[in-house]
Amino acid sequence: MAKAQKELKDTQAKKEPRSMHPILELTLSRLKEFWREPEAVFWAFIFPLLMVTALGIAFRNVGPTKVHVAVEQVSQSLDSPEQAIYKALAQSSDVAPELMSHENAERSLRSGDVPLVIRIPESARSTTESGKVPQNFDYRFDPTRPESRNARFLVDDTLQRALGRKDVTQANFETKTEPGARYIDFLVPGLLGLNIMGSGMWAIGFSIVSARIRKVLKLFAATPMNRTHYLLSFFLSRLVFLVLEVTAVVLFATFSFGYTVHGRLVEVVLILLLGSFCFSGMGLLVASRPQSVEGVSGLMNFVMMPMWLMSGTFFKSSKFPDFIQPFIKLLPLTALNDSLRGVMNEGVSIFANWDSLLVLAVWGFTSFVIALKVFRWQ
Numbered sequence: 001m002a003k004a005q006k007e008l009k010d011t012q013a014k015k016e017p018r019s020m021h022p023i024l025e026l027t028l029s030r031l032k033e034f035w036r037e038p039e040a041v042f043w044a045f046i047f048p049l050l051m052v053t054a055l056g057i058a059f060r061n062v063g064p065t066k067v068h069v070a071v072e073q074v075s076q077s078l079d080s081p082e083q084a085i086y087k088a089l090a091q092s093s094d095v096a097p098e099l100m101s102h103e104n105a106e107r108s109l110r111s112g113d114v115p116l117v118i119r120i121p122e123s124a125r126s127t128t129e130s131g132k133v134p135q136n137f138d139y140r141f142d143p144t145r146p147e148s149r150n151a152r153f154l155v156d157d158t159l160q161r162a163l164g165r166k167d168v169t170q171a172n173f174e175t176k177t178e179p180g181a182r183y184i185d186f187l188v189p190g191l192l193g194l195n196i197m198g199s200g201m202w203a204i205g206f207s208i209v210s211a212r213i214r215k216v217l218k219l220f221a222a223t224p225m226n227r228t229h230y231l232l233s234f235f236l237s238r239l240v241f242l243v244l245e246v247t248a249v250v251l252f253a254t255f256s257f258g259y260t261v262h263g264r265l266v267e268v269v270l271i272l273l274l275g276s277f278c279f280s281g282m283g284l285l286v287a288s289r290p291q292s293v294e295g296v297s298g299l300m301n302f303v304m305m306p307m308w309l310m311s312g313t314f315f316k317s318s319k320f321p322d323f324i325q326p327f328i329k330l331l332p333l334t335a336l337n338d339s340l341r342g343v344m345n346e347g348v349s350i351f352a353n354w355d356s357l358l359v360l361a362v363w364g365f366t367s368f369v370i371a372l373k374v375f376r377w378q
Contacts, residue, residue, distance in 0.1 A: 079130035088162035189340035190313035200279030263343035281367035307333035
């Protein structure tokens with residue numbers, strides 16, 4: 001009898017499909033949930049490619065453009081000092097002069113259309129020969145604008161040469177274009193970091209809060225899984241999309257703008273994995289308690305806004321004052337961007353930025369541990 005019952009149980013066990021581990025089941029459900037949302041696919045894959053295209057074209061390296069300056073015109077005579085200055089500047093390969101009235105010149109300077117206005121004082125006008133560049137002229141510009149200071153030096157050098165100045169030294173020039181110095185080279189690692197942060201926090205945060213609002217988390221609490229399984233499934237699903245997102249951005253930048261990864265690919269992957277772990281943990285922590293979309297949106301914006309502005313995604317974070325630099329260095333997106341640029345653009349070892357890796361690890365581990373403690377199912 002006992003033998004017959006054992007054989008019956010064995011037969012039933014063979015017929016019943018073996019259930020997968022809760023983490024694997026939940027990870028697969030995360031993947032299916034993502035692909036069923038067209039908006040999520042757009043923001044994860046299409047939007048970064050559009051950003052690379054738009055910013056790569058807008059800030060492409062096309063060589064220096066001519067500086068547009070205004071020459072204030074009083075006399076309409078072809079032999080006037082204004083015409084002499086205009087002709088001298090027009091021969092320069094760096095300056096594009098334009099004759100303007102006093103009102104138009106002031107308006108253009110005020111609106112930023114021109115960085116510099118050249119004005120001839122009456123004393124110089126009366127003592128200058130016809131068709132000659134006057135030896136006295138006034139520059140009107142805003143010294144706080146870098147382009148204005150640059151325009152002043154270019155214009156002054158051109159006019160001084162027109163008046164007969166000779167160089168007392170001779171210099172030889174050696175030019176070299178470095179591929180890693182372009183804006184697109186600076187942009188690609190920053191966009192990868194920004195995409196990892198956005199996907200790790202927004203995707204995870206809204207998914208958890210949405211499930212909590214729909215009472216789905218309450219049902220999950222009655223299943224054999226625990227909160228560790230549930231939270232880890234988000235991190236594992238993010239790893240799958242991480243490979244696809246990074247591959248799409250890097251390949252697109254490579255074929256469209258000639259971008260090159262100078263460091264070892266395995267080190268780039270390790271940094272991206274650590275960054276994904278960091279922001280997944282932060283996303284889980286931010287979403288562990290809110291019970292409304294408005295609540296989690298406010299928290300997400302509060303956490304992410306400083307990194308959007310200060311972490312050096314679109315411009316160097318060194319532009320901020322020195323007293324705020326220690327705070328910027330502690331931001332996880334700054335650490336991720338610095339690590340990626342070090343390996344991808346400079347080709348240095350992953351351990352050259354060990355302090356940035358430590359920042360990512362501490363943020364990720366601390367966030368995940370706290371999320372496990374404070375996570376609420378309903």
